Amino acid sequence: AEDGYDLWLRYQPLSGASQSLCDPAVDLSGPVAQGVQLQAQRSATVDIAVAELHRGLASLFRCESQKPTILLARTDQLSGKEAQFSEGLRGQMAGSYRLATMADGRILIAANDDIGLLYGSFGLLRHLQTDSANQKLDQLAIPALPLRLLNHWDNPDRGVERGYSGESIFDWWHLPDHLDPRMIDYARANASIGINGTVVNNVNASPIMLTPRYIAKLQRLADAFRPYGIRVYLSVRFSSPRELGGLDSADPLDPKVAAWWKSKADEIYAAIPDFGGFLVKANSEGQPGPQDYGRTHADGANMLATAIGDRGTVIWRAFVYQSSAETDRVKLAYEEFKPLDGKFADNVILQVKNGPLDFQPREPFHPLFGAMPHTRMMLEVQQTKEYLGFATHLAYLGTMWTEVLDANTGHGKNGHLTVADTIVSGGMAGVSNIGSDRNWSGSHFDQANWYAFGRLAWDTSLSADAIAREWAAQTFSRNPQFLNVTVKMMHDSRQAVVDYMTPLGLAHQMATGHHYGPGPWVNDLERPEWNPAYYNRADKSGIGFDRTKNGSDALGQYAPSVASGWSDPHTMDEDYLLWFQHLPWNFRTQSGRTVWEELVARYDRGVAKTHEMQREWAALAPYVDAQRYQDVADDLKVQAREAQWWRDASVSYFASRCECDLPAGATAPP
Ligand code: GCW
Numbered sequence: 001a002e003d004g005y006d007l008w009l010r011y012q013p014l015s016g017a018s019q020s021l022c023d024p025a026v027d028l029s030g031p032v033a034q035g036v037q038l039q040a041q042r043s044a045t046v047d048i049a050v051a052e053l054h055r056g057l058a059s060l061f062r063c064e065s066q067k068p069t070i071l072l073a074r075t076d077q078l079s080g081k082e083a084q085f086s087e088g089l090r091g092q093m094a095g096s097y098r099l100a101t102m103a104d105g106r107i108l109i110a111a112n113d114d115i116g117l118l119y120g121s122f123g124l125l126r127h128l129q130t131d132s133a134n135q136k137l138d139q140l141a142i143p144a145l146p147l148r149l150l151n152h153w154d155n156p157d158r159g160v161e162r163g164y165s166g167e168s169i170f171d172w173w174h175l176p177d178h179l180d181p182r183m184i185d186y187a188r189a190n191a192s193i194g195i196n197g198t199v200v201n202n203v204n205a206s207p208i209m210l211t212p213r214y215i216a217k218l219q220r221l222a223d224a225f226r227p228y229g230i231r232v233y234l235s236v237r238f239s240s241p242r243e244l245g246g247l248d249s250a251d252p253l254d255p256k257v258a259a260w261w262k263s264k265a266d267e268i269y270a271a272i273p274d275f276g277g278f279l280v281k282a283n284s285e286g287q288p289g290p291q292d293y294g295r296t297h298a299d300g301a302n303m304l305a306t307a308i309g310d311r312g313t314v315i316w317r318a319f320v321y322q323s324s325a326e327t328d329r330v331k332l333a334y335e336e337f338k339p340l341d342g343k344f345a346d347n348v349i350l351q352v353k354n355g356p357l358d359f360q361p362r363e364p365f366h367p368l369f370g371a372m373p374h375t376r377m378m379l380e381v382q383q384t385k386e387y388l389g390f391a392t393h394l395a396y397l398g399t400m401w402t403e404v405l406d407a408n409t410g411h412g413k414n415g416h417l418t419v420a421d422t423i424v425s426g427g428m429a430g431v432s433n434i435g436s437d438r439n440w441s442g443s444h445f446d447q448a449n450w451y452a453f454g455r456l457a458w459d460t461s462l463s464a465d466a467i468a469r470e471w472a473a474q475t476f477s478r479n480p481q482f483l484n485v486t487v488k489m490m491h492d493s494r495q496a497v498v499d500y501m502t503p504l505g506l507a508h509q510m511a512t513g514h515h516y517g518p519g520p521w522v523n524d525l526e527r528p529e530w531n532p533a534y535y536n537r538a539d540k541s542g543i544g545f546d547r548t549k550n551g552s553d554a555l556g557q558y559a560p561s562v563a564s565g566w567s568d569p570h571t572m573d574e575d576y577l578l579w580f581q582h583l584p585w586n587f588r589t590q591s592g593r594t595v596w597e598e599l600v601a602r603y604d605r606g607v608a609k610t611h612e613m614q615r616e617w618a619a620l621a622p623y624v625d626a627q628r629y630q631d632v633a634d635d636l637k638v639q640a641r642e643a644q645w646w647r648d649a650s651v652s653y654f655a656s657r658c659e660c661d662l663p664a665g666a667t668a669p670p
Pocket of ligand 1: 153161162203204281285319358359386
């Protein structure tokens with residue numbers, strides 16, 4: 001449909017060269033609709049894989065024949081010559097698969113398990129639409145990370161915290177009796193990109209989710225998602241033993257409390273044998289936690305880990321943000337968690353946001369990555385763009401996430417350990433942008449952020465542009481001209497948002513509460529670190545947050561090699577300049593411009609980019625159906641207008657602090 005419901009699973013017919021797959025002269029020819037031969041026991045998952053291949057191939061190829069061209073096989077069923085194809089798969093992580101063109105021209109999808117067969121089927125369909133489909137295939141696909149989870153910030157009343165795409169897709173009211181068919185489409189879309197778990201409720205968790213009524217509802221979802229390789233998880237409220245259990249305490253070291261959690265876990269596992277586990281936000285933004293009883297995060301996490309045992313995982317969030325009049329807020333998590341390294345049970349994973357503040361358009365990577373070598377870590381990113389213009393502004397986040405995954409933490413043996421390296425025994429969590437809107441994500445291009453999340457969690461070494469390209473090819477058009485322009489737009493889009501909202505390392509300049517639109521001047525909120533002005537520190541003497549040794553020394557939380565790279569304002573990466581440095585307005589940046597001039601230039605660059613994106617998209621009209629073309633064009637228009645709003649409001653405010661005139665060539669705010 002042209003309303004975006006089909007996501008990247010449109011399977012638009014192949015044309016031109018690719019159609020030669022139908023040519024009987026080509027070995028691969030043919031019979032694709034019926035052409036799947038099975039060498040595996042049937043199961044719900046295998047049946048889904050076969051159905052997906054039929055659906056995809058019938059739509060991609062318009063040729064008819066009955067000769068099998070695809071062999072879908074479990075490695076334990078491969079014998080003789082074919083057995084060689086199981087080689088790279090032996091002992092690999094669940095879901096791994098191999099795609100290969102065999103000697104007789106047939107395509108093999110091989111895997112050790114059924115979910116690998118399903119992933120491989122999606123992998124083949126993706127390949128046929130994006131790569132040169134006539135090449136001989138030999139692809140080994142092994143997930144980089146064991147846990148690839150969506151985190152829904154969805155409440156039981158279907159409100160979504162920081163959600164911009166309608167209501168929650170989880171219809172708790174009608175569950176368990178009625179399963180919305182959309183749940184199957186949701187599971188299928190997630191499986192197509194390798195997502196293997198979903199935390200169905202907000203980390204600001206309602207205890208109601210742990211009641212028998214809701215466990216029965218969750219069971220219905222778990223049963224529906226299971227064949228797609230998706231396990232369900234729950235966010236839990238740490239004080240639930242009091243709210244639900246009638247206890248007078250939630251102290252993790254109180255045996256009555258531990259017993260309550262154990263029996264609650266048993267109750268859940270009786271209904272959902274493959275329940276994934278608990279996600280916990282504790283002692284942060286008013287949520288209860290172990291510190292309420294003088295206990296540590298490790299005490300709390302380990303108590304829950306014992307309740308769950310080897311049946312699942314406790315994912316404990318490191319986003320601990322409480323009133324901190326004295327400490328620079330970005331230092332809090334490291335201060336609390338670093339001393340706990342090695343103290344967490346084996347089935348506990350620490351979930352750390354990409355940056356130390358809060359999902360800003362750009363932040364340096366979180367200093368906990370690499371600093372806790374004895375703790376399993378998970379990277380949390382936000383698909384829903386709370387601080388990047390919601391679902392209205394086009395900002396492709398693949399580039400943001402590869403930036404953090406590829407960042408060298410400076411830890412490890414040779415001082416080379418990327419963030420991606422630090423999460424190999426944990427995973428990635430994406431705060432979901434999915435809602436009840438027909439197009440799922442609030443805008444067509446926001447679907448790309450869901451897609452990119454899944455692809456990167458599967459393979460952290462993929463390039464953001466490559467992902468953008470395959471997404472756009474499947475979602476819109478395979479026309480090379482269309483793809484070149486679209487990938488460029490996507491590539492540039494996040495930097496544009498950085499430029500018109502928070503250039504040069506500024507952060508947290510959004511209006512308070514809703515986080516939409518500019519508010520750099522706000523300085524009258526109750527707690528200092530709620531105020532944008534606290535972060536920009538702009539006054540007559542200069543701008544920026546001194547986090548060097550002379551300031552908060554947040555820089556000291558990084559490995560020395562990394563910290564030294566960010567300590568000299570003359571040579572450091574200027575994308576982080578005002579994050580780490582407070583500088584006089586007339587400080588010379590690397591461009592030769594003063595800080596003031598550079599700031600204005602970057603705001604202007606961001607605005608200019610939004611106009612360029614409008615022009616680029618206008619030229620793509622011939623390649624896109626009218627409805628989706630217009631949807632995107634309308635959003636781009638709003639984005640350009642609001643980029644200008646951001647730029648004018650911010651530049652006016654900073655000019656008043658600096659007492660500076662606008663640099664020559666800059667247009668004055670109206
Ligand atoms: O980004 C902030 C949001 C809160 C959110 C919190 C968190 C779920 O503004 O709405 O609460 O982070 O990550 O816990």
